[in-house]
Amino acid sequence: xxxxxxxxxxxxxGRVVRLKQGDYAQQTTYGADPREQAARYAAAGxxxxxxxxxxxxxxxxxxxxxxxxxxxxGGMQIQAGGGVRAEDDLRRLYDAGVCRVVLGSVAxxxxxxxxxxxxxxxSERLTIALDTRRLDGRWTLPSAGWTETESRTxxxxxxxxxxxxxxxxxxxxxxxxxxxxxxxxxxxxxxxxTVPQLAVQASGGVRSLExxxxxxEAGARGVILGRALxxxxxxxxxxxxxxxxxxxxxxxxxxxxxxxx
Numbered sequence: 001x002x003x004x005x006x007x008x009x010x011x012x013x014g015r016v017v018r019l020k021q022g023d024y025a026q027q028t029t030y031g032a033d034p035r036e037q038a039a040r041y042a043a044a045g046x047x048x049x050x051x052x053x054x055x056x057x058x059x060x061x062x063x064x065x066x067x068x069x070x071x072x073x074g075g076m077q078i079q080a081g082g083g084v085r086a087e088d089d090l091r092r093l094y095d096a097g098v099c100r101v102v103l104g105s106v107a108x109x110x111x112x113x114x115x116x117x118x119x120x121x122x123s124e125r126l127t128i129a130l131d132t133r134r135l136d137g138r139w140t141l142p143s144a145g146w147t148e149t150e151s152r153t154x155x156x157x158x159x160x161x162x163x164x165x166x167x168x169x170x171x172x173x174x175x176x177x178x179x180x181x182x183x184x185x186x187x188x189x190x191x192x193x194t195v196p197q198l199a200v201q202a203s204g205g206v207r208s209l210e211x212x213x214x215x216x217e218a219g220a221r222g223v224i225l226g227r228a229l230x231x232x233x234x235x236x237x238x239x240x241x242x243x244x245x246x247x248x249x250x251x252x253x254x255x256x257x258x259x260x261x
Contacts (some may be wrong), residue, residue, distance in 0.1 A: 004222035005212065005239045006079070006201065007041045007229055009034050009063040009071075017054065018227045020153030021180040022131075022142075023059070028178075030230050033252050037230075038071045044236045049076045050102075050224050057085020057104065060143060062092060072097030077255045079127055090117065093124070101257030103168060104129040105143035108150050115164045123167035125203070131172040134186070139187075142174065155194070162195045163178040164224050169198040170224070175220060178227050181210055185218040192219025209242045 012027065016034050030037075038049055050212050051071065051108050055063035062083045072078045072226075080093060081102025107114045107128050118126055128197035131152045132139040158169060168188035171191060173184040183202050191200050203213040203224035215223050227237055 003216050003220075004048055004201075005046070005236075005242075006048045006050045006222055006224050007046050007236055007239075008203075008224045008226040009037055009053065009056055010052045010226065011082075012054040013065055014064060014067050018230065019054070019177050022174050022177055024054070026178075028227075032230075033069055035074070038074055038076065041236050042074050042076045045240055046236055047077060049078055051078060051080040051082075051098075052079070052102075053082030057081075059083060060085050060105075060144075062089055065092060065096060067094070068098065069096035074243050081127070090121065095231040100125055100127045100168065102127045102129045103133055104131065107151055107161070108141045108143050108157065110151075111160060116163075118161075118165050123165050126166070127168040128161050128166050130157055131170075131174055131177075131203075132252070133174040158191065158195045158198065161196050167199055168201065169195070170201040170203060170259060171226075172203040173205065177187055177203070179205055180207040180227060180233070183215050183218070183220075183223075185214055186217060188218040188220045205260065206254045207233060209238060212239060212242050245257075 011034060016032050016037055018028045041049060047215040051068050053064040060083055068080050076112055077099045079100040079102060080098045081104055084101055087105050088134060090101050103114055103126060130141055141150050141152055141154060143150050171196055173187055176184055182205050188200060190203050199221035201222040202220040202223055206225055206228050212223050225239060
């Protein structure tokens with residue numbers, strides 16, 4: 001499978017923002033309109049875009065659906081999540097043009113339900129997001145925009161989903177998110193060893209092109225790039241063309257134009 005470089009846009013109140021370690025009180029707001037930012041990534045050659053509805057992640061509603069739909073019409077394949085709690089939310093995002101829906105809180109709290117969606121919609125239409133925080137020697141799984149702690153752990157749920165046909169796993173080390181401290185490579189090596197059948201997307205802390213290369217070497221199948229791009233530490237063109245990332249982001253699932261379910 002081709003290694004994918006995926007730029008990200010986090011949405012809050014319809015604007016481009018970034019949080020530090022998932023803390024809604026530590027927000028940086030960027031001046032770019034999200035539609036214009038997405039268009040710049042598309043013009044540079046990015047084939048995938050990761051969209052996060054931060055309002056929805058906390059409220060359980062698709063608060064930024066109109067913005068997501070507008071961006072989805074721009075030519076890139078969209079992976080989007082935040083606020084997905086019910087099957088109707090899946091349908092609304094698919095109808096808006098989203099290719100892969102990211103399931104976070106519901107994937108942690110209601111895995112049996114999500115397993116049913118995997119069987120119905122297919123593994124290429126869903127990304128399981130198991131964002132994690134290391135506590136007392138365990139990879140815990142906070143939910144609801146990382147504001148609530150759940151009892152299940154990463155090491156329990158990642159293999160469980162792999163056994164039920166999941167293909168795409170997004171995993172963020174929350175302590176590194178927005179901190180420009182580099183990826184937690186030990187985390188991705190661990191996942192590559194324990195669930196090699198999952199295409200893991202590394203997220204949280206990227207600061208340089210070398211971090212992208214290191215994530216690939218650690219076993220990740222893709223990287224999510226947020227703050228580093230927004231703050232100009234490198235360009236999306238440089239990331240897409242980084243050595244050892246041949247044709248990154250230029251291959252992968254072609255999203256069906258219409259959802260038939």
